[in-house]
């Protein structure tokens with residue numbers, strides 16, 4: 001990231017129209033790199049997300065012995081070290097802003113004969129790591145930690161690690177995946193019980209690499225078992241577009257009158273499509289076209305037309321399937337007719353920022369009537385009226401959070417005088433091409 005914040009004002013230039021692609025899925029990109037690093041031999045990845053979070057994973061895997069580069073077509077090529085083959089990194093692993101890199105790579109390191117130091121930016125250094133330290137300690141890894149169980153921290157891997165049975169106390173795909181990755185080099189069978197279903201990309205991809213992964217439904221919860229010591233076969237992959245990134249042009253098209261867009265080649269894994277389901281309940285015109293399978297993940301082109309939305313009560317059960325999409329849902333709710341109520345969202349306070357607090361603060365600046373609760377927001381929509389706060393062009397604090405920045409960029413398209421984001425740099429975390437894509441669709445003027 002460049003040194004100084006880069007503010008920018010987002011104002012509507014017209015309806016959102018045309019066809020677009022969003023970059024590769026962030027969750028799948030991390031996993032494709034990590035599992036390729038655990039295979040001996042060459043894996044090729046097409047459509048990898050090229051963003052700051054993914055580069056943090058690339059750099060850490062490189063520091064632990066994998067060779068990673070790009071071929072002449074821009075595909076990424078990984079020569080892995082094999083399960084258990086991580087090399088001792090010589091310097092601290094800088095995870096930047098990326099919780100997924102930090103937590104998944106701690107899992108990987110936990111069952112290797114290395115000691116790895118993890119550092120991150122100011123946002124990541126505030127996020128809780130106890131949820132990872134606890135199960136990985138049970139597997140035999142040990143940790144040197146700063147008070148409060150935050151980064152920086154040091155993982156001392158254990159070989160052989162001990163298989164565990166672990167029921168997730170928070171619905172977290174990162175915790176689940178960290179344990180599954182530690183299990184790869186752990187003799188015996190490790191089991192993770194998941195009371196609430198979270199994204200299942202690790203399960204799907206591990207099976208594709210030839211690992212022994214079992215998935216059972218027992219008393220209403222999923223039980224995932226991984227048999228170590230696994231041997232992974234190198235593998236070529238194609239990564240679908242990220243539904244969490246598609247969420248922004250989708251909501252932009254719903255809110256700006258006269259819009260119609262098709263976002264092509266988007267992952268529609270049911271563990272990720274909660275936002276689209278909730279928007280449909282709010283009367284959004286969203287359809288999936290050309291549904292197909294890409295490397296074990298369902299994919300579609302998503303057609304969206306401008307729609308008059310209606311507020312609803314969002315079921316808390318759906319939260320894990322749209323956990324990163326609440327900021328942009330709140331923007332949609334701000335334009336809906338009537339009240340939208342969300343609950344069960346305590347986890348949003350532990351993301352790149354406290355997403356409940358920042359969205360409440362920013363939307364209130366735009367004149368949106370809302371209440372902030374410990375576990376959610378209640379928003380009274382404007383029924384399609386443009387947003388208008390006390391100040392002509394409000395300045396929104398984005399606090400190193402890409403999803404806050406992109407949500408308020410979309411809010412700018414439906415605000416009477418536009419919205420100024422204090423810093424657009426965080427968009428590079430997951431979606432570096434977001435402003436040019438909005439310009440290509442006619443939503444904003446080109447810079």
Ligand SMILES: O=C(O)C1=C[C@@H](OP(=O)(O)O)[C@@H](O)[C@H](O)C1
Nearest residue numbers: 027100171172173174175323324
């Ligand atoms: O496993 C993953 O790739 C992710 C899981 C989620 O985090 P939690 O596991 O903390 O819910 C999500 O918020 C994050 O963007 C990506």
Ligand SMILES: C=C(OP(=O)(O)O)C(=O)O
Nearest residue numbers: 097098099100101324351
């Ligand atoms: C929470 C997110 O990512 P991470 O946890 O990887 O930082 C996100 O992308 O919204």
